[in-house]
Amino acid sequence: MTQNTLKDDEFLKQAKRVLDDDVATLDPLIAQRLQVARRQALDGATRRHTRGMPQWLSSTVAASVLVAMAWMLIPREADLKTGMEDLELLSSAEDLEFYENLEFYQWLDAQPSEAG
Amino acid sequence: MAGVEKRAYRTALLATRQRDEALDIVQDAMLKLVQSYGERAATEWGPIFHRILHSRIHDWFRRRKVRSIVGRWWGGGEDDEADPIAELPASAEIEPSAILKRHDAMDALENALKLLPWRQQQVFLLRVWEGFDVAQTASVMGCGEGSVKTHFSRAVHALREKLGEHWP
Numbered sequence: 001m002t003q004n005t006l007k008d009d010e011f012l013k014q015a016k017r018v019l020d021d022d023v024a025t026l027d028p029l030i031a032q033r034l035q036v037a038r039r040q041a042l043d044g045a046t047r048r049h050t051r052g053m054p055q056w057l058s059s060t061v062a063a064s065v066l067v068a069m070a071w072m073l074i075p076r077e078a079d080l081k082t083g084m085e086d087l088e089l090l091s092s093a094e095d096l097e098f099y100e101n102l103e104f105y106q107w108l109d110a111q112p113s114e115a116g
Numbered sequence: 117m118a119g120v121e122k123r124a125y126r127t128a129l130l131a132t133r134q135r136d137e138a139l140d141i142v143q144d145a146m147l148k149l150v151q152s153y154g155e156r157a158a159t160e161w162g163p164i165f166h167r168i169l170h171s172r173i174h175d176w177f178r179r180r181k182v183r184s185i186v187g188r189w190w191g192g193g194e195d196d197e198a199d200p201i202a203e204l205p206a207s208a209e210i211e212p213s214a215i216l217k218r219h220d221a222m223d224a225l226e227n228a229l230k231l232l233p234w235r236q237q238q239v240f241l242l243r244v245w246e247g248f249d250v251a252q253t254a255s256v257m258g259c260g261e262g263s264v265k266t267h268f269s270r271a272v273h274a275l276r277e278k279l280g281e282h283w284p
Contacts, residue, residue, distance in 0.1 A: 011276055012244050014284055015225060019245050022222040023122045030135070034121045037143035041150045 120162065121146065124169050127241050130229055131173045141176060145169040166246060166256045170238060177234065221284030228278040236271035243268055 121142060128138035145168045153164050229237050235257070242253045243264075253268075254261045 016244050018221045018225050018284055023126055026122050033139055034125055038121055038146055041146040
């Protein structure tokens with residue numbers, strides 16, 4: 001090994017030490033900002049994984065919501081029937097008292113007729 | 117990544133000489149590393165991170181060059197020419213306490229490094245500070261191993277000449 005190479009090696013070691021010392025005494029504000037940046041990068045990656053993983057799940061949930069909405073919004077047969085009855089009731093010319101006593105009349109109708 | 121970020125910042129600062137630009141570059145490189153290479157083994161992160169970092173610094177130089185050319189076209193004239201004094205960090209960015217604390221040896225080395233062409237600066241930091249071998253450095257810099265050796269030899273020669281025998 002020549003004298004010059006030895007000097008180069010020594011010089012490079014010194015340079016590394018000086019650079020390391022400088023980084024060790026880096027402005028705390030800068031060090032903090034770097035730390036935050038690192039955390040944000042790692043958090044971003046975590047969120048990306050969480051978002052990307054259950055794609056099938058989000059599709060299933062979306063489909064379920066659509067089905068539920070359709071079930072609630074599309075009028076069922078029973079609802080239609082009730083609606084028609086209400087309409088009949090409202091448009092009827094019968095006395096309101098008749099309807100108030102409707103249950104009684106239904107009961108009466110259900111009774112076996114007496115002979116005679 | 118925790119141990120690398122400060123050296124990365126210092127590397128970017130040496131190249132850009134602007135604190136916020138350096139921070140943006142490091143943050144961008146970290147994001148890219150985690151987003152695109154997060155699945156790789158942690159042992160591979162070092163060289164990959166530096167490849168991204170140096171690519172970002174290179175992009176920064178290119179953007180600055182384009183801005184300078186466009187500025188001249190649109191009537192900026194001589195005012196938009198790269199001015200070495202204007203490129204120095206703004207006085208507000210130099211905190212008195214930091215200046216006092218900073219070691220003379222680092223000041224001298226930093227000033228000498230700033231005088232080197234970017235490729236020599238880059239190869240010196242990768243070989244000496246990051247401890248990359250010639251092949252790894254060539255991979256990070258996207259050039260041949262012969263080119264790395266040449267740049268490194270010139271960098272060491274220039275730095276020793278500038279710093280003198282009695283440094284540090």
